[in-house]
Amino acid sequence: MFPRIPFRLKTVDDLLAEAARIGAVLPFSDDFSVFREPQTIGRVTLDNRFAVNPMEGFDADENGTPTERSTRRYDRFAGGGASLIWFEATAVVPEGRSNAHQFWLHEKNVSQYAEILARSRRIAKEQHGHDILAIIQLTHSGRYSKPDGRAAPIIAQYSGVLDPVTGVTPATPLITDDALDYLQDDYLRAAELAAKAGFDGVDIKSCHGYLLNELLGSHTRSGKYGGSFENRTRFLRTTIARVREEIPQLIVTSRLNVYDAVKYPWGFCSTPEDYRRWDLTEAKQLVAEIIKLGAALLNVTIGNPYFNPHYNRPYELAIRGATAYNEHPLIGVSRFCEIASEIQQAFPALPMITGGCAWLRHLVPYVAAGLIKNCKLAFFGQGRGAFAYPDSVRDILARGEMSPKKVCTTCSGCTDLMRRHQPTGCVIRDRER
Numbered sequence: 001m002f003p004r005i006p007f008r009l010k011t012v013d014d015l016l017a018e019a020a021r022i023g024a025v026l027p028f029s030d031d032f033s034v035f036r037e038p039q040t041i042g043r044v045t046l047d048n049r050f051a052v053n054p055m056e057g058f059d060a061d062e063n064g065t066p067t068e069r070s071t072r073r074y075d076r077f078a079g080g081g082a083s084l085i086w087f088e089a090t091a092v093v094p095e096g097r098s099n100a101h102q103f104w105l106h107e108k109n110v111s112q113y114a115e116i117l118a119r120s121r122r123i124a125k126e127q128h129g130h131d132i133l134a135i136i137q138l139t140h141s142g143r144y145s146k147p148d149g150r151a152a153p154i155i156a157q158y159s160g161v162l163d164p165v166t167g168v169t170p171a172t173p174l175i176t177d178d179a180l181d182y183l184q185d186d187y188l189r190a191a192e193l194a195a196k197a198g199f200d201g202v203d204i205k206s207c208h209g210y211l212l213n214e215l216l217g218s219h220t221r222s223g224k225y226g227g228s229f230e231n232r233t234r235f236l237r238t239t240i241a242r243v244r245e246e247i248p249q250l251i252v253t254s255r256l257n258v259y260d261a262v263k264y265p266w267g268f269c270s271t272p273e274d275y276r277r278w279d280l281t282e283a284k285q286l287v288a289e290i291i292k293l294g295a296a297l298l299n300v301t302i303g304n305p306y307f308n309p310h311y312n313r314p315y316e317l318a319i320r321g322a323t324a325y326n327e328h329p330l331i332g333v334s335r336f337c338e339i340a341s342e343i344q345q346a347f348p349a350l351p352m353i354t355g356g357c358a359w360l361r362h363l364v365p366y367v368a369a370g371l372i373k374n375c376k377l378a379f380f381g382q383g384r385g386a387f388a389y390p391d392s393v394r395d396i397l398a399r400g401e402m403s404p405k406k407v408c409t410t411c412s413g414c415t416d417l418m419r420r421h422q423p424t425g426c427v428i429r430d431r432e433r
């Protein structure tokens with residue numbers, strides 16, 4: 001095991017000194033007034049720049065319907081004060097669930113999704129006097145599908161690095177082009193249901209190693225969904241175009257992996273010479289295309305939480321039994337910020353959101369303000385922090401600070417629960433979960 005790097009930073013000066021010591025470049029600002037600058041997306045004007053990033057609870061019932069436990073999570077998110085709530089990964093087909101208790105939206109439970117969303121809107125209005133923007137993340141778990149708790153991978157291509165750790169063998173079939181064509185209809189149907197439930201928008205999720213993300217890096221696949229840039233991005237582009245055309249009232253967005261950090265030819269935007277370096281050329285080409293197709297927002301992310309979690313969610317403690325990487329978490333935070341900034345700066349007119357900063361604990365607001373003020377990101381999103389300390393937004397806006405006693409400690413306890421197929425939540429700060 002590599003040594004743990006404990007969080008010892010107390011002040012902003014400590015943070016800046018530590019960043020300088022290890023050569024990490026961080027966006028930084030102490031001008032918190034930027035958090036209150038309004039931002040318009042579609043028809044909604046939001047009164048602050050905070051978002052809850054999608055965080056799976058694995059607490060739906062076996063039919064994918066939100067339960068009381070799910071309702072409590074969203075009540076806490078809405079009560080926290082973020083103006084943008086990105087509802088978690090929600091399967092579009094049962095075989096694409098990563099867990100028997102993942103959200104799954106279908107005709108028979110749309111009213112329960114409408115209910116949980118209506119509560120969030122009501123709570124946000126009552127407690128903060130604002131309207132929220134609600135996006136729902138539509139997903140197919142692809143290689144990580146486990147609809148009844150056992151691995152049942154559905155893959156876009158074989159991978160020299162991911163197959164050995166995901167139970168994929170040469171006998172595992174590739175998803176066919178026909179099945180991918182039909183799957184777009186499932187996304188469309190789920191998007192229609194999302195509109196019916198009252199969501200403002202849908203995220204055609206293309207990140208974190210799941211099916212649509214795997215397609216983006218499917219250099220070795222043949223046929224119309226693999227090989228060339230045009231083919232690898234076809235599914236996402238076509239689905240976005242179809243949602244825009246068939247359900248024009250919905251905002252369409254994607255949580256997009258702009259860099260997988262997976263060795264070429266099995267990943268998206270990793271340089272062929274060294275997967276630890278990124279080349280965002282194709283990511284930018286794709287963003288340009290989806291803007292043309294009508295995407296109104298982009299959620300920028302990187303990495304694969306199963307394979308290289310230090311890219312996707314820099315942490316102090318690795319999950320139990322997992323390899324701990326020999327990298328200072330601040331390097332991970334700085335990489336996330338640098339990449340998100342590069343994408344935002346290439347497309348200044350498209351509002352973007354990013355995150356990945358929980359390791360910073362109570363110093364999060366300084367980097368969040370830096371991302372917004374200096375790098376022009378539209379929103380700052382919290383993931384693990386929203387489980388641990390949903391009221392942090394309220395505290396930052398009201399008092400200009402987060403309580404060090406309430407922050408996420410990046411102990412990986414929530415990810416560990418996920419891996420053990422248990423309902424997630426913060427194991428340290430939320431004992432009632």
Ligand SMILES: Cc1cc2nc3c(=O)[nH]c(=O)nc-3n(C[C@H](O)[C@H](O)[C@H](O)COP(=O)(O)O)c2cc1C
Nearest residue numbers: 053054055056088089313356357358382383384414
């Ligand atoms: C328990 C858990 C559940 C998550 N669920 C989702 C999800 O449903 N969809 C998604 O895109 N990312 C998901 N993520 C990733 C987070 O949204 C976020 O990108 C990550 O935790 C890094 O940001 P942070 O430092 O603010 O936590 C999840 C992460 C964790 C730890």
